[in-house]
Amino acid sequence: MQTKTGFWYGVVLGVLGVVLFSSKAVMVKLAYNYGADAVSILLFRMLFAFPFYVIIALYYKNKNTVIRLQRRDYFWLFVFGFIGYYLASYFDFIGLTYIKASLERIILFVYPTLVLFFNKLIFKQRISKTQIMAILLTYFGVVIAFWEEVGEVGIQVLLGGGFILLSAITYASYLVGSGWLIPKFGVVKFTAYAMMVSCVCVFVHYSLVSQTDFFCFSWQVYVLGLLIAVFATVIPSFLISASIKRISSSNFAIVAGIGPISTIVLAVIFLGEVLTWVQLIGALVVIVGILVVSLKKG
Template sequence: MSDSPAPPPPSRLRLGVFLVLLSATGFAAKGILAKLAYAEGVGASTVLDMRMLSVLPVYLGGLLWFGRKGTLARPGLRDPDFWKIVLLGLLGFDFSALLDFEGLLRIGAGLERLVLFLYPTFVVFLSGLLGRRGIHLREVLASLLAYGGLAIVAGGKVTADPDLRTGMLLVLGSAIFYAVYLVGVERLVRRVDPLYLTSLVMVVATAALLLQSFASGHFHPETADRTALLLIGAMGIFSTALPTFFMTVGISIIGSSRAALLSFFGPVVTLAMAGVFLGERVTFAEGIGALLIMGGVGWVAAEGKKGSFRGGR
């Protein structure tokens, strides 16, 4: 007998789709807001730390509120699930965020989003390595298509510009750790309340980020002027707190494979915003590469939606 859960009703499926699209839009604006804050003279570690501090009360409140209500589990310190969530917080929203914000210092917001967008291909391969599913030839070909698109976008600039190469590698590492988070969280949200899980993940990640910054001496909030504070506050609310809750609840409804497919919307929004707010322009070759990336990732995610990627179900 299969232990796969029944598909959600249409109304709930639509809610899941809507939440993931809202999440993708919010995350798409993150790089734009971060770049604008950098332009105000604020360092990457300070922007990241202040971003997390700005929404820490939300997650602490969520931890208390969602820890009391509902029927799903709220694991305590003695529960192995608690420590799994802590580990996901450290990998998916601590280390991953550090790599991403450091990478954003070196590459454009549009390119950063395209590199991050490769994470569904990593979800596929990680799920295969963990034995949760088989890896199909079409998914391998689709992933190679996306990686080829990234090579076109980078072109010869990677070899000529070491800073660009470092930035891309940092963001690529961020995408890999985010894929680890998604693979881990999909199984956990079947037994742990998704909003409680998100709150705990983000509290753990915020605490870890602040400890690292204080220990290294990289936290300098005095460098943030009023404009930077507004930008970081907007990033905290619209590109952190709301999207993380929306994405976690969306995954709990429609699964990580469908969520990955819908996140296709994110790079398009980022590229458009980068052109409007940052003056970033996409060349013809970069446009072709971007289409290959989105096409390849869309193909991978579409395969998952049709059933080949079950994400542990």
């Protein structure tokens, strides 16, 4: 039976995980200020995270061996690692070169609505009227948040927002498609393997397209890459998993609502970004819409 102490411990883990994960966009923007490009900072993130996931994969190698894995399971593991962590991260980092970190988090936060769409399209799962209204509310909030920014900055905001939306779409595809595969590997093992696939994809991508010398950046870029890998990737992934295990996915949906808020606060403190009252209202509308979708689904 779940005790109150255990429940609130799960809430604390969830809040800490969400805040750390939300700091990624801010640190990426800081790295851009020091002259880093999207592909290079993505490389540093994966390069520093890779050893952690290798160690985790080796530790859990012989766990959850009740289900016999087939060759096709590893094929789909590669596919979902490619889509969910490599493509999603790449689109996200590209999008951040065009828009504010706070606006990035608002768009990424709509991925539960995309999960509903994919489940409806692929598995014919019903979407309730309440969820439809919440989805419309969510996207209305996104329009509110971006409308003023487009007028001030220009078309590049739409370009950046498009890349971030692609990131949300690919991540939602990963969540929907990998659902049947995760129980075969186990959550921790699957995450570690998928992240290793993503890391290798990033390494190949960098070696093929980058014209930048690996050692040409200032020391701040490498430190930020390390911080993104450890504190905005590895640690929050396990904190969030532990939180969901203790408080349930429905309760975590409420905790996750702090994500856009924490990104906005961190962006104000470290980047000097400022959202207008209209944009803040838009962010609040998005958060309310996603909470309704997630709680109804849970």
